[in-house]
Amino acid sequence: MLDDFLVRAALAAVGTAVAAGLLGCFVVWRRMAYFGDATAHAAVLGVAMALLFGTSITLGVAVVALCMAVLIHALTGQGVAVDTILGVLAHGALALGLVAVTLVPGQRIDLDAYLFGDVLSVTRSDLAVIWGGGALLMGVLWWHWSAMLTATLNPDLAHAAGINPRRQQLILTVLVAAVVAVAIKVVGALLITALLIIPAASARGFASTPERMAFFAMAIGALSALGGLRLALHFDTQVGPSIICVAVFIFALSMIGRHLPKLQV
Secondary structure (H helix, E strand, O other): OOOOHHHHHHHHHHHHHHHHHHHHHHHHHOOOHHHHHHHHHHHHHHHHHHHHHOOOHHHHHHHHHHHHHHHHHHHOOOOOOHHHHHHHHHHHHHHHHHHHHHHOOOOOOOHHHHHOOOHHHOOHHHHHHHHHHHHHHHHHHHHHHHHHHHHHHOHHHHHHOOOOHHHHHHHHHHHHHHHHHHHOOOOOOOOHHHHHHHHHHHHOOOOOOHHHHHHHHHHHHHHHHHHHHHHHHHHOOOHHHHHHHHHHHHHHHHHHHHHHHHHHO
């Protein structure tokens, strides 16, 4: 079954989208879109470093994304506006990565595969990394769900309950870096943030509790992945952008559904 590249692509896309949808709820609640961009843009630099040292692309991206996440975490609250820090680091890392990729000796690199994803080329080992990483992410979020949710929605209440909001934020930044590392194969560095944000933003209109929003975000992510793969095969388009297009369409439907009762009154 797994010898069929379409089945592998579908499994990879769904696994990545489900993990990103769940984590994306916290990204939306904390308004961390720019943080996701900065970490995702660093993925290109991770690709260059992995090629330079002859290591796994996933490992290189994970290390650089994690370094970027920890750096942002350390610089936050140091007297410089957060959006300024994120803007400098995001675009600086992307520019440095693009330059570094072209300077890697003896390599002809297809940048499109890293910028927009190449899910049709996933291997069994890629699937193991994606689903293993996704299971680990869900386990960490389940273990820290109450503490992380409290720290996200009410930091003062978290302090009163003995929860360290900054520690919970650090855990979240590490998880975002992990998702970036596995998602680059599916949607690419330029679209990873969209996969984090759009399903969660769509789920907001259907859910009355954080747990329901997380469930709906995972379901919308999976639906977007399968719909995008089918769209790409039908119209011969790139899979990564097609997945995001389906996610945007679902978001538009959720916005229409949210405002429809007001229009009927």
